[in-house]
Amino acid sequence: xxxxxxxxxxxxxxxxxxxxxDNVEEGDWVKMCMQCGVCSGxxxxxxxxxxxxxEIFMMIRAGKREEVLESTSMWMCTSCxxxxxxxxxxxxxxxIMHGLxxxxxxxxxxxxxxxxxxxxxxxxxxxxxxxRVNELKLGLSLYFMNGIGExxxxxxxxxxxxxxxxxxxxxxxxxxxxxxSCKDTKGFQAMLKKAQELEEARIGxxxx
Amino acid sequence: xxxxxxxxxxxxxxxxxxxxxxxxxxxxxxxxGKAQVVQQHDFLCSAEGVKMIQADIDNEGINRVVIGxxxxxxxTEAFNFQNVTISRANLREGVIWIRPDEDDLRETTQEMxxxxxxxxxxxxxxxxxxxxxxxxxxxxxxxVVGGGITGMTAxxxxxxxxxxxxxxxxxxxxxxxxxxxWKDVPMHSPYTDPVDTPVTKLIAEVEADSRITVHLxxxxxxxxxxxxxxxxxxxxxxxxxxxxxxxxxxxxxGATPYDASQLPELGYGKxxxxxxxxxxxxxxxxxxxxxxxxxxxxxxxxxVTFIQCAxxxxxxxxHLNYCSGDCCLTSIKQAMYxxxxxxxxxxxxxxxxxxxxxxxxxxxxxxxxxxxxxxxxGKVSEVVAGSNGPxxxxxxxxxxxxxxxxxxxxxxxTGMVANSGVDIDAVPQNEPGEWEVSVDSILNLNxxxxxxxxxxxxxxxxxxxxxxxxxxxxxGIYTCGPVRRPMxxxxxxxxxxxxxxxxIQEIENAKVGRAAHPRSGDLSYPIFRKEGCTQCKRCTVxxxxxxxxxxxxxxxVFNESRCRRCGTCMGAxxxxxxxxxxxxxxxxxxQIKNVDIPDEFDEKPRILVLACENDAYPALDMAAQQxxxxxxxxxxxxxxxxxxxxxxxxTDALNSGYDGIILMGCQKGDDYQCHFVKGxxxxxxxxxxxxxxxxxxxxxxxxxxxxxxxxTDIERAPKLINDMAEAVxxxxxxxxxx
Ligand code: SF4
Ligand code: SF4
Ligand code: SF4
Ligand code: SF4
Numbered sequence: 024x025x026x027x028x029x030x031x032x033x034x035x036x037x038x039x040x041x042x043x044x045d046n047v048e049e050g051d052w053v054k055m056c057m058q059c060g061v062c063s064g065x066x067x068x069x070x071x072x073x074x075x076x077x078e079i080f081m082m083i084r085a086g087k088r089e090e091v092l093e094s095t096s097m098w099m100c101t102s103c104x105x106x107x108x109x110x111x112x113x114x115x116x117x118x119i120m121h122g123l124x125x126x127x128x129x130x131x132x133x134x135x136x137x138x139x140x141x142x143x144x145x146x147x148x149x150x151x152x153x154x155r156v157n158e159l160k161l162g163l164s165l166y167f168m169n170g171i172g173e174x175x176x177x178x179x180x181x182x183x184x185x186x187x188x189x190x191x192x193x194x195x196x197x198x199x200x201x202x203x204s205c206k207d208t209k210g211f212q213a214m215l216k217k218a219q220e221l222e223e224a225r226i227g228x229x230x231x
Numbered sequence: 232x233x234x235x236x237x238x239x240x241x242x243x244x245x246x247x248x249x250x251x252x253x254x255x256x257x258x259x260x261x262x263x264g265k266a267q268v269v270q271q272h273d274f275l276c277s278a279e280g281v282k283m284i285q286a287d288i289d290n291e292g293i294n295r296v297v298i299g300x301x302x303x304x305x306x307t308e309a310f311n312f313q314n315v316t317i318s319r320a321n322l323r324e325g326v327i328w329i330r331p332d333e334d335d336l337r338e339t340t341q342e343m344x345x346x347x348x349x350x351x352x353x354x355x356x357x358x359x360x361x362x363x364x365x366x367x368x369x370x371x372x373x374x375v376v377g378g379g380i381t382g383m384t385a386x387x388x389x390x391x392x393x394x395x396x397x398x399x400x401x402x403x404x405x406x407x408x409x410x411x412x413w414k415d416v417p418m419h420s421p422y423t424d425p426v427d428t429p430v431t432k433l434i435a436e437v438e439a440d441s442r443i444t445v446h447l448x449x450x451x452x453x454x455x456x457x458x459x460x461x462x463x464x465x466x467x468x469x470x471x472x473x474x475x476x477x478x479x480x481x482x483x484x485g486a487t488p489y490d491a492s493q494l495p496e497l498g499y500g501k502x503x504x505x506x507x508x509x510x511x512x513x514x515x516x517x518x519x520x521x522x523x524x525x526x527x528x529x530x531x532x533x534x535v536t537f538i539q540c541a542x543x544x545x546x547x548x549x550h551l552n553y554c555s556g557d558c559c560l561t562s563i564k565q566a567m568y569x570x571x572x573x574x575x576x577x578x579x580x581x582x583x584x585x586x587x588x589x590x591x592x593x594x595x596x597x598x599x600x601x602x603x604x605x606x607x608x609g610k611v612s613e614v615v616a617g618s619n620g621p622x623x624x625x626x627x628x629x630x631x632x633x634x635x636x637x638x639x640x641x642x643x644x645t646g647m648v649a650n651s652g653v654d655i656d657a658v659p660q661n662e663p664g665e666w667e668v669s670v671d672s673i674l675n676l677n678x679x680x681x682x683x684x685x686x687x688x689x690x691x692x693x694x695x696x697x698x699x700x701x702x703x704x705x706x707g708i709y710t711c712g713p714v715r716r717p718m719x720x721x722x723x724x725x726x727x728x729x730x731x732x733x734x735i736q737e738i739e740n741a742k743v744g745r746a747a748h749p750r751s752g753d754l755s756y757p758i759f760r761k762e763g764c765t766q767c768k769r770c771t772v773x774x775x776x777x778x779x780x781x782x783x784x785x786x787x788v789f790n791e792s793r794c795r796r797c798g799t800c801m802g803a804x805x806x807x808x809x810x811x812x813x814x815x816x817x818x819x820x821x822q823i824k825n826v827d828i829p830d831e832f833d834e835k836p837r838i839l840v841l842a843c844e845n846d847a848y849p850a851l852d853m854a855a856q857q858x859x860x861x862x863x864x865x866x867x868x869x870x871x872x873x874x875x876x877x878x879x880x881x882t883d884a885l886n887s888g889y890d891g892i893i894l895m896g897c898q899k900g901d902d903y904q905c906h907f908v909k910g911x912x913x914x915x916x917x918x919x920x921x922x923x924x925x926x927x928x929x930x931x932x933x934x935x936x937x938x939x940x941x942x943t944d945i946e947r948a949p950k951l952i953n954d955m956a957e958a959v960x961x962x963x964x965x966x967x968x969x
Contacts, residue, residue: 040603054600057585058608058629081629084605112597 028130032088039088046226048122052114056080062106062116072096076106076116079123092127095137100124129226141168151215154205159198237355238293239266239348240284242275242300242322250327250337251344256299259345263825264352268293275300276309288315295355299348302852303869316358316813320344320351321867328855329949330863339835339863346826346866353821361755361812363744366791368459370478371395373734376451376673377650379407380720381712382483383433384727385734389481390442392735397444397475398437399451399465405437406430407485408647409720413515413568416560418721422594423601424571425564428720452668454480455677457792458707459741464675478741479707479734482684482692483727484673486555486647486713493549494542497643498614502621503527505614505641507541508561515568522572525620525640532639534577535569536623537562538611541643544583553689555646556717559586562644563599570602579636581609581625589721609634614641649714651692655681663781676705680777684708688901691716697904699749701730704776704908706747706793709733746796749845749906750871755811756791757800763808770800770809775874775909797907798875802914807879816877819868823880826866828888831968836864836890836959840952841876844869845906847895847940850948861949862956864890873897873937874910878917881935882924888968891955894918894937895948904941911939931962 035042043050056077063075074082074096082091100120107117124140127133133140142165149161166181167174178185188194205211239260241253253271260266268287272280275298287293294315300306303319310317322344330340373389375382378400386396398405407430409415414425437443448468456462461477491499491507498505503526506514514523522531539559543551559582566578580599585606587596600606609625616622617637624635652673660681668675672682684703687693692710694703701709711730712723737747746753770787771779778793779800787800801809807816819841829835842848848869854861870876873896884892896911898904905911918937925932936955940948 040605054603055597057596057600058606078629081607081627084607085627085630085634087630 028132031130037086039086039091040084042088043083043123043126047119047126049115049118050122052119053080053083055112056114057112059111061109061111062114065105065109066100067103067105068099068101072099076120079120080114089132091123092130092132093134094127095134095140097121097123097127098134098137098139098143138168151212152204153202154208154211155203157198157202159194159196160202234292235295235356236268236292237264237266237295237297237352238268238270238284238287238291239264239297239299239352240275240280241269241271241348242273242280242298243271244274244276245301245323246327247300247322248273250332250340251322252341255341256322256344256348260297260299260348260352263349264297265356266297266352267291276306281309284310285312288312294360295358297348297351297355299344299351302848302855304849304852314360316355316360318351318354318358320347322347324852324855325867328858329851329860331860336863342827342835343863343866349825349827350822350866350868353825354818357815357817357821358813361753363754366457366460367744368457368478368738368741368792370460370476371738372397372475372477373731373738374399374461374463374475374477374480375483376480377407377483377485377712377714378402378405378445378447379483379485379712379723380409380429380433381485381723381727382407382481383437384724385481385483385711385731386443387433387436387440388728388731389734390440392731393442394478394735394738395442395444397446397465397477399446399449399463401448401450403448405434405445405447408488408509411509412512414564415720416557416564416591416595418591418724420594422591423598425567429724451673451675453677454674457741457790458737458747459792461707478738479709480674481727481730481734482673482703482708482710482714483712483730484650484652484714486649486717489542489551489555489645489648491541491643491645494643494645496613497538497541497611498616498621498641499643502614502616502641504621504639505643507643507645508558508565511565511568511642515565518568518572520572523569523640530639532569532576534620534638535566535579535640535642536621536636536638537566537578537580537642537644538614538623539580539582539585539644541645543644543646551646551648551689553646554586554717556586556588557719558644558646560589560591560595560719562642563587563595563604565642566599566604567602570604574603577605578603579605579607579638581607581611581623583608583610589719591721647713647717649689649691651686651690651714652683653681654686654690655683656685663783663785674708676777678705678777679771679780680774684710693908695906695908698906699733701726701733702748706776706778706795707734707737707741709737741792744792746794747792748795750796753796755796755813756794757789757796757798757809757811759787759789760808761786763806765806767805769803769805773803773874773909773913774800775907775913795907797872797910798870799872799907799910799913802875802877802910802917804877807877814871814875816879819870819880820883822868823884823889824887826889828968831964831966834964836956836964837888838862838865838891838893838952838955838959839884839889840865840867840893840895841870841873841880842867842895842948843873843897843906843911843940844871846897846904846942847944847948850940850942850944853942854945854949857945859946859949861952864956864959865952872905872907872910873914874905874907874912876914876917878921878924881918881921885924885928885930885934885965886967888965890934890959890962890965892935893951893955894935895940895951896937898939898941928967930965933958933962934965 060077063069063077069075097120166177257269260269297318299320302321302324326343372395375386375398378398389396409428410430415428417426452466453464466472488509569576608628611625620639621641684692694715709730711726740747766785780788899912
């Protein structure tokens with residue numbers, strides 16, 4: 024993975040804006056930001072980010088590659104679309120945030136301990152197994168995401184809700200043992216594999 | 232004119248007949264107003280009503296028409312009679328529309344209407360029909376000072392319309408500042424790339440037009456005269472002087488780039504690779520589309536940094552306080568010189584606020600971003616020598632960090648300084664008989680008030696920013712282009728077109744002896760009775776338009792065609808020897824005197840409102856249209872400008888028992904809205920002295936108030952009247968009622 028990162032560093036030699044343009048979804052738009060700050064002001068999570076969107080865009084232009092790609096900021100985006108609705112320059116900010124997150128993940132630079140990043144991985148792993156989300160397992164893995172101790176604490180805290188969900192048949196304990204799947208799991212897996220191949224061919228990534 | 236014969240006409244339409252006792256008004260017109268003919272009509276502004284009045288003019292010899300109907304601002308086309316004076320008693324907007332229709336208020340409403348009829352007749356009695364001014368000018372030629380884009384555009388526009396033009400250009404070639412540029416900001420869609428400047432095309436047009444005469448290496452060594460008959464001495468470098476006559480003058484003297492050597496902290500003068508915006512144009516011209524090379528060692532530039540607002544928008548000593556308006560677009564354009572030649576060149580623009588006004592503005596900015604010009608909000612602290620080129624130290628205001636960056640070339644986005652000649656407020660006025668040429672002057676006017684057009688702020692020539700942008704404070708002389716405010720090429724071109732139209736309007740008015748503007752078509756002009764004059768010079772000094780000179784004996788000399796008919800001189804004159812045929816100390820003074828003043832115990836105070844006819848009076852009319860009401864004790868008289876208010880009116884009103892006086896004029900000061908620029912300001916100075924009068928009469932200061940009213944003050948203006956009514960109630964009635 025870090026090979027790929029090095030490859031990109033060598034390829035763009037400090038021109039991070041160009042790297043973003045070429046590799047990040049909607050990255051082409053970053054140059055058009057006029058630094059008005061409306062997005063940062065509109066973002067409900069902005070105050071909790073290290074770098075709200077406006078700043079991220081400026082950092083990209085200032086060539087702060089590591090700081091941006093290793094940042095937890097774009098992982099904080101909840102896709103509320105406030106910023107897109109308001110950006111006077113029409114930047115698809117939400118999409119750029121997700122694009123940056125994806126790219127940093129691909130480069131192996133995504134923050135390991137960032138909760139939404141972690142959860143995204145859990146969700147992916149859960150989903151790709153059977154082609155259906157196993158909610159019980161996903162819930163539990165979320166609880167235990169940060170270790171056994173915290174997992175038990177959270178589970179106990181949530182137990183009433185859990186029991187109620189069982190009672191009203193919103194959740195089945197049987198899911199824990201296997202769980203439901205899509206009709207053709209094999210086909211589904213093959214599809215994912217193919218998609219990954221196509222993606223890798225597209226971005227010209229060598230090792231993975 | 233033959234004997235005075237007043238005809239008073241009272242309209243009963245628009246509800247006037249129901250709300251007012253029109254028969255009584257007719258009696259008043261006859262008895263108090265001394266009208267020889269009085270008629271009522273159900274619908275006065277109808278063809279039939281108008282015909283009735285015209286018949287009286289034709290058959291009865293009526294030459295003073297008093298119309299008791301709507302506001303003087305309404306139905307002006309219907310009530311437009313020739314060779315008579317017209318007075319309008321405002322019974323509709325001024326009485327029935329601003330008073331509630333209630334039985335117990337009928338009496339005071341009727342009194343209001345009666346007073347306006349008396350006032351209208353009094354005004355009529357003291358007016359005469361204006362004959363056009365004696366001086367007429369017939370010269371058609373336009374003098375354009377400055378041969379840049381603005382001047383050339385003005386000349387071409389005028390010539391195309393059929394007016395001959397002389398361009399006087401102080402350098403050896405046409406083109407001005409834009410002539411030194413490699414390319415210009417685009418003026419038409421798509422606003423994406425720099426384009427050729429219009430200079431070559433304009434020069435060709437000027438040269439091809441036989442109506443345009445060009446004087447190069449030439450300056451104006453003397454300008455005299457007035458609209459329609461200016462005379463200018465054009466002196467060339469060789470020493471030869473020719474005198475030409477003109478009908479109007481367009482000053483397009485442009486601006487000079489700010490001297491960057493005042494910016495050593497930004498490395499200018501210390502490093503050859505720190506250049507200003509003009510020098511960058513020269514580097515681009517030298518490169519002729521190839522790679523731009525830096526001055527020190529001829530190395531091809533790979534990284535260039537632009538510093539915006541260099542020496543501008545700053546109150547540091549020697550800096551410009553203002554924004555020059557086109558530097559942001561210029562830097563974007565210049566960054567494109569690099570990017571278009573080689574997209575790999577790093578171009579960075581360090582800005583404080585990026586300002587891109589005008590049509591190309593936002594699109595051109597986007598195009599710069601699209602070409603990957605980097606825009607960075609940064610405050611530059613200094614530029615010093617680095618190892619391979621200038622090193623820029625700045626604070627990134629978004630990322631909140633200090634940054635040091637080396638560049639091959641640094642460009643300072645310096646500003647523009649208006650070529651507006653001498654600041655006449657800072658130098659002594661031209662004493663009669665002591666005039667001499669000034670090399671710093673653009674026009675070298677031999678006017679009493681000074682050699683050049685007055686400055687407003689930051690050395691730009693004063694022109695009426697809001698209403699009449701091309702009209703300067705010297706009638707018949709128009710400014711356009713960056714000499715009157717910062718602007719770019721496109722705006723300068725638009726500006727030149729506007730100023731040319733104004734010049735043509737003025738030439739045509741001068742031919743028939745009418746005021747050019749803002750009282751366009753006015754035939755009245757100041758009439759001065761020399762015998763009474765005490766040579767106090769107030770009129771000469773206070774005239775906002777430098778229309779009054781002085782003769783050797785120091786008597787004022789009125790230049791009618793330079794005059795704007797504001798009446799400021801009339802308001803200033805302590806001995807009241809200045810008047811207009813249809814507007815004078817008497818026409819207003821007699822209206823004041825003819826208001827019926829009930830005695831002290833009647834509890835019916837009288838409030839005199841002198842309202843500027845340009846803003847305050849229309850505001851009150853509009854208030855009436857919207858059903859806002861104000862005190863039944865107010866009597867409103869429109870004045871041409873607050874500047875025309877003579878303190879005698881105030882003193883007389885106080886002496887004859889008015890309980891309160893309100894003066895309503897336009898905003899004064901640097902952001903003035905006064906149609907006559909200084910009128911409102913002069914009035915305020917004068918009124919500050921009214922306090923003494925109040926003191927000698929032992930009256931409260933609060934009885935006289937001066938307010939700035941905008942045309943939009945529809946709620947506020949009536950409220951101020953009501954406030955005065957309340958204040959009078961508290962203070963009690965004036966003891967001066969007889
Ligand atoms: S709102 Fe749009 S233009 Fe403004 S700072 Fe955010 S991304 Fe940039
Ligand atoms: S979409 Fe994301 S970046 Fe935009 S305002 Fe919402 S949370 Fe913030
Ligand atoms: S003060 Fe006004 S009315 Fe008087 S001369 Fe000057 S411009 Fe004319
Ligand atoms: S203000 Fe009146 S008295 Fe004074 S100089 Fe002018 S005309 Fe004469």
